[in-house]
Amino acid sequence: MPLHFVLTATCNSKYPKGSNFYNMVLTHTEENYLKAIFKISEEDGNETATTNAISAEMNTAAASVTDMLRRLSDKKLINYEKYKGVTLTKEGKSVATALIRKHRLWEFFLVEKLHFDWDEIHDIAEQLEHVNSPELVTRLNDYLGNPRFDPHGDPIPDENGNMPVREQVSLLRLKPGEVGKLTGLRNNSDQLMKYLKKNSIGIGTKITILEHHEFDESLSVKIDDKQEMGLSNKVSKNLLVQTE
Amino acid sequence: MPLHFVLTATCNSKYPKGSNFYNMVLTHTEENYLKAIFKISEEDGNETATTNAISAEMNTAAASVTDMLRRLSDKKLINYEKYKGVTLTKEGKSVATALIRKHRLWEFFLVEKLHFDWDEIHDIAEQLEHVNSPELVTRLNDYLGNPRFDPHGDPIPDENGNMPVREQVSLLRLKPGEVGKLTGLRNNSDQLMKYLKKNSIGIGTKITILEHHEFDESLSVKIDDKQEMGLSNKVSKNLLVQTE
DNA sequence: ATTTATTTTTAGATTAATCTAAAAATATAT
DNA sequence: ATATATTTTTAGATTAATCTAAAAATAAAT
Numbered sequence: 001m002p003l004h005f006v007l008t009a010t011c012n013s014k015y016p017k018g019s020n021f022y023n024m025v026l027t028h029t030e031e032n033y034l035k036a037i038f039k040i041s042e043e044d045g046n047e048t049a050t051t052n053a054i055s056a057e058m059n060t061a062a063a064s065v066t067d068m069l070r071r072l073s074d075k076k077l078i079n080y081e082k083y084k085g086v087t088l089t090k091e092g093k094s095v096a097t098a099l100i101r102k103h104r105l106w107e108f109f110l111v112e113k114l115h116f117d118w119d120e121i122h123d124i125a126e127q128l129e130h131v132n133s134p135e136l137v138t139r140l141n142d143y144l145g146n147p148r149f150d151p152h153g154d155p156i157p158d159e160n161g162n163m164p165v166r167e168q169v170s171l172l173r174l175k176p177g178e179v180g181k182l183t184g185l186r187n188n189s190d191q192l193m194k195y196l197k198k199n200s201i202g203i204g205t206k207i208t209i210l211e212h213h214e215f216d217e218s219l220s221v222k223i224d225d226k227q228e229m230g231l232s233n234k235v236s237k238n239l240l241v242q243t244e
Numbered sequence: 245m246p247l248h249f250v251l252t253a254t255c256n257s258k259y260p261k262g263s264n265f266y267n268m269v270l271t272h273t274e275e276n277y278l279k280a281i282f283k284i285s286e287e288d289g290n291e292t293a294t295t296n297a298i299s300a301e302m303n304t305a306a307a308s309v310t311d312m313l314r315r316l317s318d319k320k321l322i323n324y325e326k327y328k329g330v331t332l333t334k335e336g337k338s339v340a341t342a343l344i345r346k347h348r349l350w351e352f353f354l355v356e357k358l359h360f361d362w363d364e365i366h367d368i369a370e371q372l373e374h375v376n377s378p379e380l381v382t383r384l385n386d387y388l389g390n391p392r393f394d395p396h397g398d399p400i401p402d403e404n405g406n407m408p409v410r411e412q413v414s415l416l417r418l419k420p421g422e423v424g425k426l427t428g429l430r431n432n433s434d435q436l437m438k439y440l441k442k443n444s445i446g447i448g449t450k451i452t453i454l455e456h457h458e459f460d461e462s463l464s465v466k467i468d469d470k471q472e473m474g475l476s477n478k479v480s481k482n483l484l485v486q487t488e
Numbered sequence: 489a490t491t492t493a494t495t496t497t498t499a500g501a502t503t504a505a506t507c508t509a510a511a512a513a514t515a516t517a518t
Numbered sequence: 519a520t521a522t523a524t525t526t527t528t529a530g531a532t533t534a535a536t537c538t539a540a541a542a543a544t545a546a547a548t
Binding site: 123136 | 354357358359360364367368371372374375376377379380383384387
């Protein structure tokens with residue numbers, strides 16, 4: 001079924017009869033661009049998302065991005081000026097957070113109910129997030145018990161797009177003797193998730209810092225009071241933990 | 245994400261590297277055409293599906309159907325000869341039944357787990373059925389307890405595409421005094437489902453025949469040993485029941 | 489402050505999916 | 519059996535999403 005606007009004979013509007021920003025029907029592609037722009041805008045101090053950054057994130061040619069930016073701008077989902085990069089409008093941001101909400105709720109479902117491993121779920125959630133039914137999201141959320149964090153430890157936005165915040169710190173920041181409980185990853189790379197799985201490290205795992213090695217900035221740690229192991233700087237930088 | 249073939253530089257095949265008929269990636273549209281052809285072929289004694297029948301089922305112009313038939317034929321999913329109508333190949337049939345399997349499993353999920361009413365789920369399942377992940381289907385099926393019939397009473401094909409058969413009979417066939425348990429509808433029209441819901445008739449409802457009225461071929465029935473009511477010929481013809 | 493490099497946009501094509509209108513093939517009816 | 523009606527296909531356009539290659543704008547460097 002094509003997911004684009006239905007244009008009527010009498011009305012040349014871009015929106016179907018009775019539509020508004022909150023029930024606008026977008027193509028999967030448009031949705032994916034909005035998510036990419038949202039993600040880039042969140043990264044460190046990126047004020048605006050540049051064409052090239054979007055093109056890298058989406059794996060498309062820069063020229064294709066320019067085309068799409070014009071379309072999204074026409075639909076008032078982004079603020080766009082030639083050569084200046086883009087920001088999301090209020091409406092664009094609300095579409096993006098709704099998508100992230102759906103993605104993370106489905107990830108939670110896949111792990112909690114269908115017992116997938118957390119490194120197998122991304123691609124499936126990527127498809128499920130485009131299913132368009134507000135009622136479905138509401139019921140799924142209730143069914144799952146209104147979860148606040150997904151299986152990667154990422155916050156699930158609420159119905160209004162507000163992200164719950166959790167005090168997370170990179171494992172690298174802890175001092176020898178301190179203990180952290182893994183609550184998330186800074187980046188959800190497949191390689192990292194495979195590596196962690198192999199070492200039976202997952203969300204909730206208790207990690208005790210044994211030693212900092214100055215030479216390569218790596219760590220020696222103890223996992224769940226069981227095995228001791230070394231963690232490279234790159235790995236430990238990407239592990240987000242909660243202390244207490 | 246576009247759901248079409250990935251063509252490689254070295255290979256001009258229509259299928260991605262290492263693909264076969266069982267993991268061929270089709271567009272949503274191609275999938276919907278296959279479903280439509282399957283449905284038409286199942287209807288009474290339709291040997292082949294005609295262009296016009298498909299165009300009616302899909303709500304598209306006949307010319308668009310002709311285009312698509314050529315594409316599906318190129319992919320060996322249908323047997324097509326100009327002006328002769330089409331049949332599904334073994335591969336086409338297997339794609340179609342896999343879609344129906346997913347559709348009905350998701351409908352079961354929506355009703356059993358998320359407590360949707362059975363007249364609200366079709367459009368959502370229509371979207372969910374296109375999510376492509378064999379592992380997801382397997383796990384969903386296990387999670388739901390390997391159900392054999394969906395909430396409309398329609399059979400759910402198994403992993404091999406085999407439909408469970410159930411002895412179903414039109415309510416109209418029962419004689420006064422006989423009792424049937426509603427197991428399905430002959431056609432899943434919204435209007436019929438609304439009507440049944442309003443009269444608290446659903447899958448599993450016990451219906452006792454009180455009287456046949458010759459004049460308009462309508463029935464007087466008793467619902468779940470509670471209220472008595474009349475059912476028009478059109479309604480009772482569409483109610484499929486199991487007797488014993 | 490020019491030159492060089494990078495980024496972004498335009499221009500022109502392609503593919504999938506759709507349409508309308510007209511032509512060709514098949515089926516029906518007198 | 520010929521004329522009429524219906525069905526199906528072709529022809530030609532359109533829109534969304536993509537591409538490559540070239541031009542234009544902006545940023546960086548000497």
